[in-house]
Amino acid sequence: MNGKQVYTIEDVARALGVSKTTVSRAISGKGRLSAETRRRVLDFIEAHNFRPNAVARSLAHSRTFNLGLVLPGEEQDIDVAFFHACMLGVSQVASEHDYDVLAVMDGGESTRQIERIIDNHKVDGVIVARSTDHSPVQSILRQRKIPSVIVGCTQDPDMLYVDNRNQEACRDLTALLISRGMRRLALLGGDESYTVNRSRRQGFLEACRQAGLPGEEQLVIMNIDSAKVASAVARSLEQGAECILCTDDYICNLALPQLRELGVRIPEDVKVASFYDNTLLEHVLPSVTSLRFDAVELGRAACRELLNLLEGREAHSRVLPAYQMVLRDSTK
C-alpha cells in the first residue's frame, strides 16, 4: 500500500495477492476459506483500517442496512423526551446489528419524505414512533408492503407493533387510588387521535367499572391543550373531583399551575397523579405520583422486532410488561 490509503476491496486483494472474492469472504465470514488466509486478510484490513464501501454492499445485496424512523414533525411537540429516548433505543439495537437509522420527520398530510425513502429504496424497513388514527404514513407503509413496526398499538392486523402496558398500568394506578377511598375522579387527557391516550383512558374507565363506579359518572375530558386546561381544571373542581388524573406529564404540568392559582392544596384538597412521566414532573413540588415506562427499552424492542422481520426470523407484536408505579406526595 506504500502508505497510501486503502480504498477498495480490490486494493486489498492486489496487495495480498489474492482475489476480491477471498477478501470479501474473509470480511463477511461467509463461504469456505482457510483459517490462515482469513487471518492474513483480516490482519491486513485491521492494520490499514480498511472498511468496505457500504453502498456497494447495499447494491449487491439489494438491501440498504438502513432503518427508517418516523418521528413527529411538529415544531412544538409535547413528548420530545419520549421520542428522543425511543430513538436512542432504536439506534442502539440497530448499530449492534450494523444497521443505521434514517430519520424522517412526519409531515402530517405531506408524506413526501417517507415516500421518498421507501420508493428510492433507501431503507429496508420502517419504525413509526407514534401511532395515530388514520395516519397517512401508516397507509403508505401498508400500501408499499414494506416491513414496519409501530410503536404503540394499532388496529391493523397485519401491522406489527410494540407497546407499553398502558391500559393495565393505568387501570392499576386508578384502582389503587380508588382503593384509598376516592370516589370522584377526573381524567384530563391529551389528543384522542393518539392511540396511547385512548389506551390510558380505557385503563381508567376499566378500573372505575371494576370498582362499581360507572365510567359515565366520572369526569373525562380529552383533547386538552394549554388553551383548554384552565376550563378543564375548573370543571373538575366544580364536579367535586377528589383526584385529578392526567394522561401524561405535559397535561399534568399544565394543570398544576392552574390548581396553584386557584389556591387548591395538593394533596389536602385534591390529589393529583399522572399516567406518564418522563422528566417534566421531576422537580415539581409537591412531587407527583405517576407511572414510569422505559422508552429506551421500547425503542430497543421495536428495533429488535423489525430486525426479526428483515432477517427472516419470527416476529411478533409485543407489549412490554414492565412499568413502575411511583407513589409520591401528590396522592398522600
Add this chain to the structure above:
Amino acid sequence: MNGKQVYTIEDVARALGVSKTTVSRAISGKGRLSAETRRRVLDFIEAHNFRPNAVARSLAHSRTFNLGLVLPGEEQDIDVAFFHACMLGVSQVASEHDYDVLAVMDGGESTRQIERIIDNHKVDGVIVARSTDHSPVQSILRQRKIPSVIVGCTQDPDMLYVDNRNQEACRDLTALLISRGMRRLALLGGDESYTVNRSRRQGFLEACRQAGLPGEEQLVIMNIDSAKVASAVARSLEQGAECILCTDDYICNLALPQLRELGVRIPEDVKVASFYDNTLLEHVLPSVTSLRFDAVELGRAACRELLNLLEGREAHSRVLPAYQMVLRDSTK
C-alpha cells in the same frame, strides 16, 4: 409493463424503446435530450410511479445523498426539545434538496457509530448538534476530513459552525436588568464543557464589566445539576443576589421550586430570568423573562452550509442574528 411494477431504469427503457442513457438523462435533467423524448419518458415514469434506485445512483456518483446528524446520546438529556427542533430544521432543508438524514447518537467516548457511518461511506457530510470541548466526535471528523458543520461555536479554525447570537443576547439581557438598578446578580450555569454555556457566561460577564460591576464580584456558579441546585440557590441568596440568571430553562426550572420552598417571592424579593427557553418555562408561574432562539432555523442554517460545502459552493460559519428577549413577570 403489463400491469407489472416498473423496477428499474432498464424496464422503462425497454418499454419505451429507448436506451437506459436516455431514461437516465430525462430523470436527471443533465445532458441534451429532445424536449419530446424527455416528455415521453417523464410521462411514463409519472404514470407508472417509477423511482430510480437511490443506492445504485449513490454508487455511480460516489455520493450517498445522506447527511449524518450527531445527536447527544445520553438517556436523560436536558435539551431534547432543542435537538428535536434542530433536527426538524436539518431534515426540512435536507429533504428539499433530496438528501436524507442519518441519525447517530453520540456515544461519548465510544465513537463507534460515527466512525462506522463515515468509514463505510454512508454519509457525504456530518452535522454535530452540540458543540463540546475535546469532543471525540469532532476529532474523528477532523481526522477523516469529512465535510462537517458544528451547531454551536468551536475554536477549530477549519471547522464550519452555525450558532445563535448567544453571547450578545445574554449580554443585552443582563445589561437591561442592570439598567433597571440591579447591582448584585447571580448566574447559575449548566455544564461548562458545552460551549453554549460558556458563551452565555461570557455575555453575562461582559455586561457586568461594561456597567462597572466587576465580574469577579458577581456570583457565577457553573456545572449545576439537580443535585447542586439547592446549594447554589442558597448561596446566591446569602450573597444578597437581587436577580438570579440561569443559562437555560432546565436550570431555571430547577431553581424555581427551590426559591418557592424557601418562601422567596418572585419578583418582589428576587428577580429571575433565563438565557434560554424552549418549553420548560412555558407554563410556570410567575412567567419567566427569557431569551428565545429559533432552533429550527438553526438546524436549517447548519444544513444549508453543509450543502454549500458538498455542492462546491462557498460556505461560511454563521451566527444567526435573530433572537427575542421576552420580558415577563419574573423581572417586573
Add this chain to the structure above:
DNA sequence: CTGAAAGCGCTTACAG
C-alpha cells in the same frame, strides 16, 4: 439528439 459500453465497489453462483 441518442446509444453502447465501461465503471462505481461490492457479492456470490459456478467452476476448478
Add this chain to the structure above:
DNA sequence: CTGAAAGCGCTTACAG
C-alpha cells in the same frame, strides 16, 4: 480452499 466473471441499478465519457 480459491478465483474469474456476472450481476446489483444507476451515470457519463465517448462515439456517432
